[in-house]
Amino acid sequence: MTITMRQVYQTIEDAVVGIPELSAAQVHHGNVPDALPTYSNGQVMPYVVIWPRVPVPTDDMALSGVQLRDGLAFPFQTTCVATDLLNQLMPMTDAVAAALTGLQIGAGNVYHDSENVTGGLGGGEYLQDPDLPDRYFVPLRWYLETQ
Numbered sequence: 405m406t407i408t409m410r411q412v413y414q415t416i417e418d419a420v421v422g423i424p425e426l427s428a429a430q431v432h433h434g435n436v437p438d439a440l441p442t443y444s445n446g447q448v449m450p451y452v453v454i455w456p457r458v459p460v461p462t463d464d465m466a467l468s469g470v471q472l473r474d475g476l477a478f479p480f481q482t483t484c485v486a487t488d489l490l491n492q493l494m495p496m497t498d499a500v501a502a503a504l505t506g507l508q509i510g511a512g513n514v515y516h517d518s519e520n521v522t523g524g525l526g527g528g529e530y531l532q533d534p535d536l537p538d539r540y541f542v543p544l545r546w547y548l549e550t551q
Contacts (some may be wrong), residue, residue: 407510407550412478413456416514419503420452420482425496436485448539450486450496457481462549478548479517485541497542510550517545 413433420431429441430451441449462475482500486492507514 407476409456409459409478412459412509412548412550413454413480415507415509416454416480416504419507420454420500423496423499423503425450425499426452447487448485450484450492452496452500453483453485455481455483475512476550478550479545480547481543481545483541483543485539487539489540493540493542497544501544504546509548512548512550514546514548517547 417431417433420426421428427441430449432451432453434453434455436451436453440451443449457479459476459478462477482504484493484497484500486496501516504514505516
């Protein structure tokens with residue numbers, strides 16, 4: 405049974421929104437809206453962006469060059485963003501990793517894509533916006549293979 409991109413990314417969103425510290429208004433797909441939820445003091449609430457990618461066929465091939473199974477690989481990235489590195493960003497990043505690692509979607513499971521990590525992911529990077537406080541961010545790359 406083929407799974408659709410919509411089913412995959414809806415399941416991922418549901419898992420992230422299921423984290424107690426996050427609401428649906430704090431989880432975004434492929435963009436960051438102009439107006440972000442803020443606390444009463446104007447501080448931007450933590451949020452997660454899910455960056456979907458188009459699935460690609462898995463590379464399980466027979467020696468004859470025939471694809472062995474009807475599988476798809478869904479690579480994607482989540483970016484956790486917060487104004488407080490230690491009290492918001494790190495706990496949220498841990499919660500997102502716990503919610504997604506091993507998450508079953510269709511006949512596959514989500515795993516951290518440690519082979520394709522580039523650059524520093526340390527939380528020392530900032531998003532600067534002239535109208536909002538600086539924000540720390542941590543990108544996490546993932547993949548899902550289905551059959």
